[in-house]
Amino acid sequence: MTGADMKITAVRTFLMQAGPSNSGKPPRQIIPVVDESQPRLPGSRNWLFVKVETDAGITGIGECSGWPRVIERAIEDLSSLLIGEDPTHIERIAQKLQVAMMGHGMLGTVGGGALTGIDIALWDIKGKALGTPVWNLLGGRVRDRVQIYTHANNKEFALSAKTRGFKAIKCSGGSGLQDPVRKVATMRELLGSDVDIAVDVHGPPWLTPIDAARLARALEPYDILWLEDPIAPDNLDGYKRIRDASTVPLAAGERVSGIFGERELIEKELVDIIQPDAGRAGGITQMKKIAAMAEAHHIAVAPHSGSLGPVAEYAALHLMASIPNALMLERMEDDWEGRRQTIVPHPEQADGFLTVPDAPGLGCDIVEAFIAGFPSQGNVSVPSKTLDDRDRIGGEGRLYVQTRLRRGKYFNAGDE
Ligand SMILES: [Mg+2]
Numbered sequence: 420m421t422g423a424d425m426k427i428t429a430v431r432t433f434l435m436q437a438g439p440s441n442s443g444k445p446p447r448q449i450i451p452v453v454d455e456s457q458p459r460l461p462g463s464r465n466w467l468f469v470k471v472e473t474d475a476g477i478t479g480i481g482e483c484s485g486w487p488r489v490i491e492r493a494i495e496d497l498s499s500l501l502i503g504e505d506p507t508h509i510e511r512i513a514q515k516l517q518v519a520m521m522g523h524g525m526l527g528t529v530g531g532g533a534l535t536g537i538d539i540a541l542w543d544i545k546g547k548a549l550g551t552p553v554w555n556l557l558g559g560r561v562r563d564r565v566q567i568y569t570h571a572n573n574k575e576f577a578l579s580a581k582t583r584g585f586k587a588i589k590c591s592g593g594s595g596l597q598d599p600v601r602k603v604a605t606m607r608e609l610l611g612s613d614v615d616i617a618v619d620v621h622g623p624p625w626l627t628p629i630d631a632a633r634l635a636r637a638l639e640p641y642d643i644l645w646l647e648d649p650i651a652p653d654n655l656d657g658y659k660r661i662r663d664a665s666t667v668p669l670a671a672g673e674r675v676s677g678i679f680g681e682r683e684l685i686e687k688e689l690v691d692i693i694q695p696d697a698g699r700a701g702g703i704t705q706m707k708k709i710a711a712m713a714e715a716h717h718i719a720v721a722p723h724s725g726s727l728g729p730v731a732e733y734a735a736l737h738l739m740a741s742i743p744n745a746l747m748l749e750r751m752e753d754d755w756e757g758r759r760q761t762i763v764p765h766p767e768q769a770d771g772f773l774t775v776p777d778a779p780g781l782g783c784d785i786v787e788a789f790i791a792g793f794p795s796q797g798n799v800s801v802p803s804k805t806l807d808d809r810d811r812i813g814g815e816g817r818l819y820v821q822t823r824l825r826r827g828k829y830f831n832a833g834d835e
Pocket residue numbers: 619621647648673723
């Protein structure tokens with residue numbers, strides 16, 4: 420089967436509530452957007468999977484992040500453009516969908532998420548039709564396994580990760596923004612120099628470029644692998660200021676979509692590591708292009724994938740198997756026990772690496788019956804309280820743009 424006589428017959432979506440968390444991570448509140456009587460679900464979020472069916476009996480699966488509940492509707496809207504198309508002409512379909520979405524504005528993460536789920540599914544179909552893994556369609560394999568990193572925000576979890584073979588961990592800011600330097604110092608002392616440490620402060624709009632530059636400088640002695648999203652992604656000029664002020668490697672790119680979303684970060688060399696989100700960057704097609712753009716600037720690729728579901732992870736694995744500048748993949752392996760039951764087979768993990776799958780296509784399938792047991796309940800998340808919340812607005816919520824008072828409290832740890 421070459422696909423010459425294959426046509427898309429249906430596009431189905433599977434939206435689920437993944438969680439609640441059992442990882443002991445700082446809680447995140449999910450605010451139900453439909454039914455106010457629903458319980459708040461600490462640590463949970465939505466996963467959206469797509470299944471594209473063909474008249475040849477071959478189906479492909481994909482995954483979308485970006486705002487899954489909204490993207491489900493976007494895919495429903497777009498599906499009429501897919502019916503009857505030959506699924507093997509992946510770039511042609513991507514172009515058709517992008518033209519169809521132009522009237523809604525820039526691609527964004529909703530459009531990017533829709534494009535991604537469909538794109539991954541088409542690569543899956545093409546691989547299955549040709550009897551070969553997706554990485555083989557992308558130029559073949561550069562590596563047999565992909566290094567992963569996990570999140571570790573306390574000593575116990577960091578030591579456990581090291582014991583389990585992880586060669587890298589990430590201290591994730593979130594509510595831990597208060598003491599980032601102290602936290603990194605503790606981790607470095609605990610883990611030694613054999614384990615890489617990345618730091619993510621999640622692009623806080625209340626951290627100005629000059630404060631972020633000071634944070635970056637304070638982190639220099641600890642030789643971190645990267646400082647991620649040090650300021651809001653809206654402020655690219657701010658990245659330049661941080662970069663000029665510090666030698667700490669910077670990473671960003673998870674919140675934008677497609678080659679146009681990542682272009683300035685790469686072309687202006689504002690980052691050392693580019694982090695396209697495996698569920699909303701535009702799919703394997705766009706991520707391969709983003710990786711090539713990055714390669715030309717000696718920028719490494721570390722896809723954002725941690726909170727995504729397992730299908731996006733598979734897609735990232737195939738991409739990273741095939742590109743020279745793949746650094747490592749984010750993985751929250753134990754964020755929810757249901758992760759393992761959502762797809763078959765679960766990827767093979769050993770010694771801080773995932774094995775690159777060998778089966779035709781992506782090499783996995785979703786378990787529809789399991790997914791049906793976890794209907795979506797809400798998908799708007801608010802990070803837990805921060806220093807700024809408590810001090811300025813009584814924990815009632817957080818403004819996107821905030822002025823900063825009490826800088827000394829934030830930087831105390833760095834000055835010690
Ligand atoms: Mg991040």
